[in-house]
Amino acid sequence: MTMKKVFVLLAIFCSTQAFSQKPINRLTYSEVIELAREQSPQAILAKHRFRAAYWEYRTFIAEFRPAVTLRGTVPQFTRSLVRYQNPDGTYQYIEENSNTTSLGLSITQNIGLTGGQVFINSNLERTDILGSNSSTSYLSSPVSIGFSQPLFALNQLKWSKKIEPLKYEEAKRTFIQSLETISIEATRLFFDLAMAQQNLETAKLNYSNTDTLYKIAQGRYNIGTIAENELLQMELSFLNAGNALSEAEVDLLLKKNRLKSYLGLNDDYDLEIILPDSIPNFDVDFDRVLTLSKENNPQILNFQRQLIEADMNVAQAKAERGLNANLFASFGLTQRASDLHNAYVDPLDQQSVRIGLTIPILDWGLGKGKVKMAQSNREVIRTTIEQSVTDFEQDVFLKVMQFNRQDDQVAIAKKADLVSQNRYEVTKQRFLIGKIDVLTLNVAQTERDQAKQKFISTLSSYWQSYYQIRRLTLFDLEKDAPITTDFELLLK
Structure with missing residues (x-):
């Protein structure tokens, strides 16, 4: 051995x-x-x-529940030259020193049936002009209610x-x-x-x-x-x-x-x-x-x-192929004043309606090709x-x-x-x-x-x-x- x-x-x-x-x-x-x-x-x-x-x-479940968000800017200081129009119609540039503070509260809720979203906002903004002509002003929006709705896009929430x-x-x-x-x-x-x-x-x-x-x-x-x-x-x-x-x-x-x-x-x-x-x-x-x-x-x-996801991919390709539109509408109240109390007295109403359109005119068969690929992948x-x-x-x-x-x-x-x-x-x-x-x-x-x-x-x-x-x-x-x-x- x-x-x-x-x-x-x-x-x-x-x-x-x-x-x-x-x-x-x-x-x-x-x-x-x-x-x-x-x-x-x-x-x-x-x-x-x-x-x-x-x-x-749990993240998916949370998408169908109201979301409360608090936003704020404390502070936003700006020093710049701004264009100012004189009473005679001429313009001049003056130096502006300002400090802006804002606070906002919003509540949003997704709508699973349509894929849109409703919201309620409340905002308050304070602006301080600094310098020899110092002043303070408030801009309030006590309440603003609105919604945003894609009209022809894929309803992702529905598929989720x-x-x-x-x-x-x-x-x-x-x-x-x-x-x-x-x-x-x-x-x-x-x-x-x-x-x-x-x-x-x-x-x-x-x-x-x-x-x-x-x-x-x-x-x-x-x-x-x-x-x-x-x-x-x-x-x-x-x-x-x-x-x-x-x-x-x-x-x-x-x-x-x-x-x-x-x-x-x-x-x-x-x-x-x-x-x-x-x-x-x-x-x-x-x-x-x-x-x-x-x-x-x-x-x-x-x-x-896998079959449901394949159907979703086909639906998405079809939705992206044609007309796309987004509807946005809101109604709210607003007021401005030099002190906080009066910023909430007799607020004025404000409205906003916007429809955005996207219409493909010439895509050389790109949209059709995506649909056919999605259908083939599904098969x-x-x-x-x-x-x-x-x-x-x-x-x-x-x-x-x-x-x-x-x-x-x-x-x-x-x-x-x-x-x-x-x-x-x-x-x-x-x-x-x-x-x-x-x-x-x-x-x-x-x-x-x-x-x-x-x-x-x-x-x-x-x-x-x-x-x-x-x-x-x-x-x-x-x-x-x-x-x-x-x-x-x-x-x-």
Whole structure:
């Protein structure tokens, strides 16, 4: 053995010894799933994604509620030359030093039905002329009521009322689905570690067995009851068992670190997991799973939202193509005076009406092209969604078929594991009394190891399939109840 290999083995030994000296945290499968759903970095990210969606929805709701705004300018100082008209009609430029202070209060309300806006304003402005001819004046607008209304433009508020509630419901379902995705990944890492634990136990057992059998083979070779090639075969098995033991120790450390990292656990504790001793025993019906998936899966809501957004883009392109007009009207009261009190005495009325028009005369087909592109994009989205729905249904069918086979697969793998262990013990005893050769013993050992790995792998497949069904339906078919969560708690 080279010095490099010696150092590697020493490093492995020291690291495993140091790791094993830590207090052991033994976790069951259900505890690992619970930790992953509550404190894993992925769960925290899912929570913050939902919070962002919630505040986006709250912003949408706020657009339909009155907004109160206070505006002010304190102060606005101006020093400039202004043109002044003399009584004889001539003009002269005089220097003006002024300070203006203003305060205004406005209440606005969007109108979802029309896309317009109504408002109520109240303003007060004070102007101080500085210098030798100093003076103070007030300009008040106690109340001004009006509205602004686009006449032919896209009603964005109307479309938002269709899209935003769908987006928020999609976000809630996506959060629940993300927890099931986390459970699937935690399941994979759990059984990867379970496989690594079992491989290490098997490697230790094989190393011990091959050591014993190699010593027995040496004794038999010395008395001439076995050939040299059988002795060499046993020596090779012993060396391979030692190598497999080193690899299993390193692999176990790697799988532990991966699971601990995913669960957000610190390094103060070693980790050991306990395999579940049972599985739920139930089958699922394809038609029911498909119905629940179409009712609950956020992907279906996403398809609906895409179609609505495509319709909105077509409507927007059509609205921008032709005549655009904006109507603005207001009625209010105003007064000016040299003191604050008189600025609110006998106010005068003031009105304003304005209609702005935009009429495209020659655009070389630009507007028509935008409409055609929006319509084509809508058809592309509709066709893509139809294909996606078909793929979705096929995916549901495959996952249901896979799940309904898993319980039988687990039972078969468990039975095969027991049979292979018994066969190995029988084969080992027959080898010890010289009835079979070393090759037959190695085959029995390999089949025993593979059966144990197959059992753990089948358990992993079962639980991943279990959570895939939950992820599709957002429904607990075992308990016959929808999967829910306290969304209010997520916002705290």
